[in-house]
Amino acid sequence: MFNINIKESTTEQLYSAVLAYTQDKIADVESVSGDRTVYYMSAEFLIGKLLSNNLMNLKIYDEVAAELAKYGRDITELEQYEPEPALGNGGLGRLAACFVDSIATLGINGQGLGLVYHYGLFKQVFERNLQTEVKDVWLDKPTWLRKTDFSTTVKLGDLNVTSRMYEMDVLGYNNKKSVLRLFDLESIDDTVITSGISFDQSEYAKNLALFLYPDDSTEEGLRLRFAQQYFMVQSGLAWILKDRQDHLHTLNEDIVIQINDTHPSLTILLLFKELLNHGIELQEAIKIVENTFAYTNHTILAEALEKWPLAYFEAIDPSLVAIIKQLDEVVKNRSADKRVVLVDENNLVHMASLAIHFSYSVNGVAALHTDILKNSELKHFNDLYPTKFNNKTNGITFRRWLAFSNKPLTAYLDGLIGNDYMSDADHLEKLLAYREDKDVLNTLIDIKHGNKVRLQNYLKQTQNIDINPDSIFDIQIKRLHEYKRQQMNLLYIIHMYQEIKAGLILDRPLTVFFGSKAAPAYTIAKDIIHALLTVSKIIENDPVVSKQLQVVFVENYNVTLAEYLIPAADISEQISLASKEASGTGNMKFMLNGALTLGTLDGANVEIAELVGEDNIYIFGEHSETIIEHYAKADYVSRDYYENSTLIKDAVDFIVSDLMLELGSKENLKRLHHELISKDWFMTLIDLEDYISVKNEMLKAYEDREDWSQKTLVNIAKAGFFSSDRTIMEYDRDIWKTNKY
Numbered sequence: 001m002f003n004i005n006i007k008e009s010t011t012e013q014l015y016s017a018v019l020a021y022t023q024d025k026i027a028d029v030e031s032v033s034g035d036r037t038v039y040y041m042s043a044e045f046l047i048g049k050l051l052s053n054n055l056m057n058l059k060i061y062d063e064v065a066a067e068l069a070k071y072g073r074d075i076t077e078l079e080q081y082e083p084e085p086a087l088g089n090g091g092l093g094r095l096a097a098c099f100v101d102s103i104a105t106l107g108i109n110g111q112g113l114g115l116v117y118h119y120g121l122f123k124q125v126f127e128r129n130l131q132t133e134v135k136d137v138w139l140d141k142p143t144w145l146r147k148t149d150f151s152t153t154v155k156l157g158d159l160n161v162t163s164r165m166y167e168m169d170v171l172g173y174n175n176k177k178s179v180l181r182l183f184d185l186e187s188i189d190d191t192v193i194t195s196g197i198s199f200d201q202s203e204y205a206k207n208l209a210l211f212l213y214p215d216d217s218t219e220e221g222l223r224l225r226f227a228q229q230y231f232m233v234q235s236g237l238a239w240i241l242k243d244r245q246d247h248l249h250t251l252n253e254d255i256v257i258q259i260n261d262t263h264p265s266l267t268i269l270l271l272f273k274e275l276l277n278h279g280i281e282l283q284e285a286i287k288i289v290e291n292t293f294a295y296t297n298h299t300i301l302a303e304a305l306e307k308w309p310l311a312y313f314e315a316i317d318p319s320l321v322a323i324i325k326q327l328d329e330v331v332k333n334r335s336a337d338k339r340v341v342l343v344d345e346n347n348l349v350h351m352a353s354l355a356i357h358f359s360y361s362v363n364g365v366a367a368l369h370t371d372i373l374k375n376s377e378l379k380h381f382n383d384l385y386p387t388k389f390n391n392k393t394n395g396i397t398f399r400r401w402l403a404f405s406n407k408p409l410t411a412y413l414d415g416l417i418g419n420d421y422m423s424d425a426d427h428l429e430k431l432l433a434y435r436e437d438k439d440v441l442n443t444l445i446d447i448k449h450g451n452k453v454r455l456q457n458y459l460k461q462t463q464n465i466d467i468n469p470d471s472i473f474d475i476q477i478k479r480l481h482e483y484k485r486q487q488m489n490l491l492y493i494i495h496m497y498q499e500i501k502a503g504l505i506l507d508r509p510l511t512v513f514f515g516s517k518a519a520p521a522y523t524i525a526k527d528i529i530h531a532l533l534t535v536s537k538i539i540e541n542d543p544v545v546s547k548q549l550q551v552v553f554v555e556n557y558n559v560t561l562a563e564y565l566i567p568a569a570d571i572s573e574q575i576s577l578a579s580k581e582a583s584g585t586g587n588m589k590f591m592l593n594g595a596l597t598l599g600t601l602d603g604a605n606v607e608i609a610e611l612v613g614e615d616n617i618y619i620f621g622e623h624s625e626t627i628i629e630h631y632a633k634a635d636y637v638s639r640d641y642y643e644n645s646t647l648i649k650d651a652v653d654f655i656v657s658d659l660m661l662e663l664g665s666k667e668n669l670k671r672l673h674h675e676l677i678s679k680d681w682f683m684t685l686i687d688l689e690d691y692i693s694v695k696n697e698m699l700k701a702y703e704d705r706e707d708w709s710q711k712t713l714v715n716i717a718k719a720g721f722f723s724s725d726r727t728i729m730e731y732d733r734d735i736w737k738t739n740k741y
């Protein structure tokens with residue numbers, strides 16, 4: 001099958017052979033096609049490992065595994081050898097990956113456009129209970145990227161660099177394929193890296209494709225990010241317009257460019273430049289551009305809404321400055337409202353504003369998020385353009401997040417209700433017929449236990465961590481951010497530690513898992529990691545508490561770890577401060593795999609709660625209206641909560657207790673303690689007591705094993721709405737209009 005001596009070959013030889021075989025098979029698969037082309041532009045595509053996923057979508061996984069087994073080789077050897085592509089950072093990038101999967105599955109004529117990053121965001125390494133960052137090397141092994149002969153010159157000020165296009169096929173479930181087109185810098189030179197992930201930020205000709213989101217805490221770093229985005233969109237647009245120079249007047253009929261957050265929003269200006277250079281009048285250019293672009297908003301966090309100084313444009317492409325000024329006039333003519341300006345009084349260009357004014361669709365990513373955009377955060381834009389705003393609740397691909405990552409559950413569902421749900425996820429509801437069936441409920445419990453053992457083996461082998469599969473698995477895995485409130489979970493753990501010390505005995509041991517990277521320059525986020533790792537050691541060293549409570553912080557959280565952790569979860573921690581998590585997609589993955597959500601009414605949690613009903617989810621905390629009001633009035637005072645509750649005070653003060661300071665770093669712990677008492681911008685303390693009591697209620701409920709299993713069944717059965725196939729059908733029906741849906 002593979003033209004190689006399977007028995008004798010090294011892992012690398014065997015991997016290369018199976019990779020080549022799979023790529024050959026994929027070459028025969030028909031590409032998506034259609035009259036109108038969708039370009040999904042994104043700074044990230046967090047695609048995960050591809051080998052087994054592709055084999056499964058080709059429906060030859062079992063056959064290949066059997067062939068290898070004949071010669072004493074296990075396909076998991078190859079799965080573990082395969083590097084995870086370092087092309088993304090978190091939810092936004094994972095969403096883009098799910099979307100391309102669904103585009104391929106549904107046969108929509110779409111493709112992804114983005115960048116190759118040689119060393120990704122970074123690889124997380126814990127040293128002395130602190131996060132350190134090293135480069136994430138993945139291109140030293142055989143890859144799925146295929147070099148193409150398309151290249152283009154990108155001019156950055158006086159510098160000319162060459163951008164080369166690479167392709168990666170994305171296989172759908174129903175025998176169609178789409179493609180990711182990623183651009184790389186030909187003159188890349190990693191000798192500019194000095195140590196860890198530090199490098200000479202000035203040498204664009206060498207560094208532009210080294211890292212995703214290079215440190216932007218300095219002016220030089222900010223300029224580099226801008227240059228990198230410019231490199232991405234200039235490359236992407238060159239590809240889009242390659243054979244369209246003669247059809248620019250009707251461009252918007254032929255294509256749609258969906259921009260995933262503002263990172264690719266410079267494309268809008270570059271298309272203006274191209275149209276004007278071709279002699280098209282401004283008024284017509286506006287019409288074309290406005291009907292070509294659609295923008296997805298992913299956040300209401302002010303810090304994440306990009307604003308670039310005009311001086312950066314001047315340095316990289318001065319011709320854009322004149323265009324921006326013209327567009328600024330256009331915007332001022334449309335509205336005198338200062339809140340919708342394109343260029344503000346500090347000469348900052350608001351990229352979200354650009355994307356809203358000059359696109360035909362602006363979508364939020366969950367119902368609540370879109371409501372907040374329309375009614376508060378972007379209200380003034382919505383008043384100006386009432387028909388532009390729409391909601392597209394996020395989704396996940398069930399091929400990766402169920403069929404691939406939870407094979408036992410998938411096999412069981414297939415036997416019980418057939419496998420139609422894999423292409424039409426609503427069929428999962430057939431499971432509801434079994435909600436009173438004790439055999440089914442017990443089998444679900446057994447499957448969960450099996451997945452816990454699988455995680456146990458994987459963590460032992462890869463990170464030398466020992467866990468107890470008979471404990472409750474409570475999991476919070478997501479990027480580290482104060483709004484996601486890992487620090488609230490930290491305070492819960494401290495509180496439980498104190499209670500157990502005082503004599504509390506839990507019905508069953510609890511294991512709390514974290515997986516999370518903090519942005520390298522985000523000090524408090526790194527302090528939270530440090531506090532969690534330190535508490536974890538204190539508990540581990542305590543002979544009494546360690547029998548009941550364990551804290552596991554897995555190193556270098558990524559898609560592969562998520563694929564092991566999520567199927568093993570009992571409790572899904574979705575505890576963001578209400579109004580701050582636009583959607584979340586981790587919450588959907590957990591639900592689909594039979595974990596119960598412990599969450600605030602935020603993002604897509606709201607829709608999960610509506611679908612499963614209040615008996616099948618654990619909701620706590622203040623509602624978004626209340627939180628938004630607190631921000632508006634600036635009347636949240638964390639110190640009041642701290643001083644008025646001994647429970648809160650005791651938990652918070654433990655962070656700077658002798659025990660902690662002995663084992664941990666004084667600087668980090670004191671800073672975190674001070675932050676929680678004196679600022680706490682994301683209101684940890686407002687929800688802490690409610691969180692503790694609802695979580696403890698959940699631990700009690702777990703002991704009625706059958707009842708708990710029934711709740712997990714309802715969650716699985718109702719997860720169909722969160723298939724990314726549904727999301728993409730809605731994008732196509734309402735925004736892209738390729739006439740497929």
Ligand SMILES: *Cc1c(COP(=O)(O)O)cnc(C)c1O
Pocket residue numbers: 089090091092094477478479557558559562583584585586587589
């Ligand atoms: C799904 C996923 C995310 C997003 O998780 P949220 O809980 O929605 O923030 C981030 N990283 C990885 C690796 C994922 O698979």
